[in-house]
Amino acid sequence: MEKYQAEKLTSETIAMRIAKEFKDGDYVNLGRGIPGLVANFVPSGVDIYWHGENGILGYGTAYTLDEWEEIDLCVHNSSIQYVREKPGMAMFDFVEAFNMLRGHHIDAGVLGGFQVSERGDLANWASEYPVPPWGIGIGGAFELVVGPKRCIVAITHLDKNRKSKIVRELTMPLTGAPQYVDLIVTDLAVIEVKGPKGKKEGLVLREVAPGWTAEEVQALTDAKLKIASDLKTYEL
Amino acid sequence: MKTKILNSFDEAVADVFDGAVIAFSTFGPASQAMNLWEALYKKDVKDLTLVGNMVMPIREGGILPTYGPTDCVLQPGKVKKIITGFTTGVYTRDGKETRNEEFETALKNIEVVPTTFGSICTRLEAAACGYGGILTPVGVGTFLEEQCEKFVIDGKEYLLEKPLVPDFGFVKAWKADKLGNLVYYRGQRLHNPLVARASRVTIAEVLEIVEPGEIDPDHVHTPHIYVDRVVKVPKGGMGSFEWNEVLKVISYGPGGFRRRLLEPVSGGMSKNE
Numbered sequence: 254m255e256k257y258q259a260e261k262l263t264s265e266t267i268a269m270r271i272a273k274e275f276k277d278g279d280y281v282n283l284g285r286g287i288p289g290l291v292a293n294f295v296p297s298g299v300d301i302y303w304h305g306e307n308g309i310l311g312y313g314t315a316y317t318l319d320e321w322e323e324i325d326l327c328v329h330n331s332s333i334q335y336v337r338e339k340p341g342m343a344m345f346d347f348v349e350a351f352n353m354l355r356g357h358h359i360d361a362g363v364l365g366g367f368q369v370s371e372r373g374d375l376a377n378w379a380s381e382y383p384v385p386p387w388g389i390g391i392g393g394a395f396e397l398v399v400g401p402k403r404c405i406v407a408i409t410h411l412d413k414n415r416k417s418k419i420v421r422e423l424t425m426p427l428t429g430a431p432q433y434v435d436l437i438v439t440d441l442a443v444i445e446v447k448g449p450k451g452k453k454e455g456l457v458l459r460e461v462a463p464g465w466t467a468e469e470v471q472a473l474t475d476a477k478l479k480i481a482s483d484l485k486t487y488e489l
Numbered sequence: 490m491k492t493k494i495l496n497s498f499d500e501a502v503a504d505v506f507d508g509a510v511i512a513f514s515t516f517g518p519a520s521q522a523m524n525l526w527e528a529l530y531k532k533d534v535k536d537l538t539l540v541g542n543m544v545m546p547i548r549e550g551g552i553l554p555t556y557g558p559t560d561c562v563l564q565p566g567k568v569k570k571i572i573t574g575f576t577t578g579v580y581t582r583d584g585k586e587t588r589n590e591e592f593e594t595a596l597k598n599i600e601v602v603p604t605t606f607g608s609i610c611t612r613l614e615a616a617a618c619g620y621g622g623i624l625t626p627v628g629v630g631t632f633l634e635e636q637c638e639k640f641v642i643d644g645k646e647y648l649l650e651k652p653l654v655p656d657f658g659f660v661k662a663w664k665a666d667k668l669g670n671l672v673y674y675r676g677q678r679l680h681n682p683l684v685a686r687a688s689r690v691t692i693a694e695v696l697e698i699v700e701p702g703e704i705d706p707d708h709v710h711t712p713h714i715y716v717d718r719v720v721k722v723p724k725g726g727m728g729s730f731e732w733n734e735v736l737k738v739i740s741y742g743p744g745g746f747r748r749r750l751l752e753p754v755s756g757g758m759s760k761n762e
Contacts, residue, residue, distance in 0.1 A: 306606065307516050310680055321741035326733045327519040327675035333750060341644055344675055346682040346710075348515070348540070348610040355627060386601035387546065387593045389576040396607040399627045416698060420610045431630040 254416060261440040261489065262342065262462050267407050269294040269489050271363060271438050274405060275301050279360040280353075282306065282397055285332045286365035287407040293361070304359055305331035306393035308350045313337030331393060354400030360473060362401035364394060366408050367430075368420050371476035373434035373446035373453040375406060376425035384426075391428075398429025404450075408471060410439040417475035419444070419456070442470045443487060444478065460485045493596065493669045493719050494496060494698060498528035501692045501720050505534055505657055508569070512613060512655035512688055514680030515542040515557060520673075523692045523727040524660040524720070525706055526556035529659075536569040537561065540613075540655055542577040542606050542680060546592035552746075554747035555727060563595050569747040570600040572653070574609060592647040608633065608650055610683060615652035622649045658688025660726060662711070665695040666702070669716030670709045696729055 268290035275281060275295065275476050282304040292314065300320050302311040315326050315334040324335040343485040353359055366377035375398055378391045398404050408411070408418050418439065436442040441462045448454035458478040461470050467480045495501050502525060503512070511529075514520040544558045561567045576596070611623045624640055625649035627633075636647035660681045662676035671693060673681060685691045698721050725731045740747035 276699055298708065307676060309604065309676070319740075320746060321737070321745070321748075321751065324741060325675065326517070326737055327677055329517055329519075329676060333517050335751065344678060346678045347516075347606070347680045348614055350684045351607045351610045384572075385593075386575050386599065386605060387589070387597040389601070389603040390605060391574045391603060391605050392542075393574075393606045395627050395631070395633075396603040427631045429631065430626055430628065 254473075255416075256268075257411060257441070257468070259465055260375065260462070263440070265290060265294075266489070267438050267440055269421055270443065270487060271405060271407055272296070273488065274403075274436065275299065275361065278302075280310070280358065282331070282354065282359055282401065283363045284362070284364040284394065284397060288363035288365060289332050289334065291363055291407075295384065295403055301331065304353060305329075306347070306348070306350045306354065306396070307308045307331050308345045308347055309336075310343045310345070311339055313339035313342070316468075329366075332380055336372045352398040353398055354393070357400060357402055359401040361403040361405055362397040363405045364397055364428075366406050366418065367412070368418055368425050369406050369408065369437050369446075370422050370423050371456050373432045373450075373481055374423050374482050375404075375428045375434050376423045377428045379424050382426040383394050398433045405438065406434050406437045407438050410441040410470075417473060420475045421477070439463060441473065446479075447479075455479060457481050458484065462487050492667070493713075493717060494667060495718050497722050498524045498694065499531070500719050501525065501718050502528045502532055502657075504690075505529060505532060505537075508538075509534070509656040510538040510540060510654070511657045512680075512684045513539070513660060514658040514661070515541055515543045515545065515552055517676065518555070518678035518728065520661055521728065522661040522692075523556045524694045524722055525692055526558065526560060527658045527727070530556055530560045530564070534556055535566045535569060537572040538572070539568055540607055540609065540653060542570045542573065544571055544573045546589050547573065551733075553739060559592065562599065563591060565595075566751070568599050569597075570602065572602045572604055572609070574604050574606045575720055576601065579693055604636070605633070605634070609680075610633045611650040612653040613655070613683050613687035615650060616654040617683065619651060622651045622667055624649055625729055636734040653687075655684070655688040656690065658684040658691040659684050659715070660691055660693040660711075662693050662695045664704060665693060665706045665716070665719045666699050666704050666713070668701050669693070669719055670701075670704050671695070671713075671716060672704055673710050673712035673753070676679050682711045683728070683752035685711045690717050692720070693717055693727070694720050694722050696722050728761060
């Protein structure tokens with residue numbers, strides 16, 4: 254546990270690792286939190302078209318505080334970060350944006366989360382159900398899990414109470430539909446959820462953070478991990 | 490020629506009745522029909538049902554007067570039911586979530602139905618097209634099964650999203666011609682075209698009104714058949730481009746109450762998505 258505090262990777266490193274999952278020309282939706290950082294780490298020469306469920310495709314980089322005067326309040330992504338317009342950018346309505354998700358036109362969705370189960374179930378919209386009426390935080394998360402061809406979850410390995418976020422069974426309400434998560438990238442490991450969507454077979458530990466062994470990662474993980482025969486160090 | 494152009498927002502919402510279902514768009518300030526919300530806020534009406542992607546505890550404009558669904562939620566008795574995908578406060582004002590307590594108290598007396606953004610789209614789409622419902626795999630195995638019937642088609646499970654027909658749709662657009670053809674500017678579009686298509690009576694607040702023909706037929710986003718009433722926002726009025734520039738300074742200028750939204754996203758627990 255102390256080692257986790259001292260030697261876990263940063264959110265930026267998680268984002269950097271996820272950026273490696275994309276290929277030139279991919280259409281990708283980034284959720285709030287760590288996923289939002291991924292846009293900063295796409296290698297030059299690779300064009301990724303970012304999709305925002307508010308109805309925007311192919312937007313540019315986000316404005317910084319110093320650049321606030323250039324913001325157009327009508328141009329933002331789905332995390333309400335104001336972004337630059339980019340040549341070729343398209344805007345459309347909400348239902349079109351959700352059809353792009355639901356119709357599997359988006360190559361990957363990257364989400365944050367509270368828990369992921371060993372069958373690839375994600376919980377990220379509420380910590381309990383029924384939720385209090387002021388605690389509804391679903392947004393586009395359900396469609397982001399089910400729609401895109403690949404569902405990638407970007408999380409810290411442990412939550413604020415130092416409990417494993419990767420669990421055998423969810424204790425929090427499910428997001429989207431069962432068994433849709435394909436890859437989990439944490440501050441300790443890269444874990445594949447093996448098998449086709451809806452028929453997931455379990456977790457395979459593919460990569461561990463520098464200085465960590467598979468056994469140490471398993472010790473901090475509630476769910477059972479199968480260790481890949483070609484286990485690697487986190488590849489950046 | 491029968492005119493759809495009305496002179497005041499009060500007139501535009503005059504026939505909103507007790508128990509009416511109202512659909513709308515919210516996602517940041519761009520797409521929200523604030524002037525219609527102000528008129529509804531002032532109107533004596535009760536037991537409304539609000540259908541929209543977000544009902545947020547914090548007002549959009551900081552110290553600028555703004556109106557949205559939340560203002561009506563805070564009026565006792567005005568709103569009976571809310572169908573929405575987002576009620577959590579992610580914004581702060583002056584460093585604290587100033588309206589949360591009042592908002593939470595108000596919600597205790599309202600039936601709040603949690604749903605997903607996509608489900609609202611699907612239900613309004615079904616209403617707009619006259620479908621009996623739309624089958625989607627999204628939500629199978631989740632709490633949505635309590636709200637939707639489940640069907641198996643070719644061995645795969647789907648939920649039936651039934652049509653939801655709003656009595657009134659509040660729409661915000663950039664330009665309208667006198668027939669009611671609408672064009673949106675950038676993120677103003679959002680839920681507005683769907684709200685226009687789905688609602689029995691669609692009321693649009695627009696920043697400009699032009700003659701028929703001035704909007705190129707290829708550029709019409711919402712054809713006028715869907716639009717029943719149009720009211721022009723006065724120059725510099727709530728939600729106008731000039732007003733947006735003022736809001737920008739108040740929100741993101743030095744000492745702005747929204748500046749933290751522009752700071753790099755910090756890691757850790759992400760609330761959703």
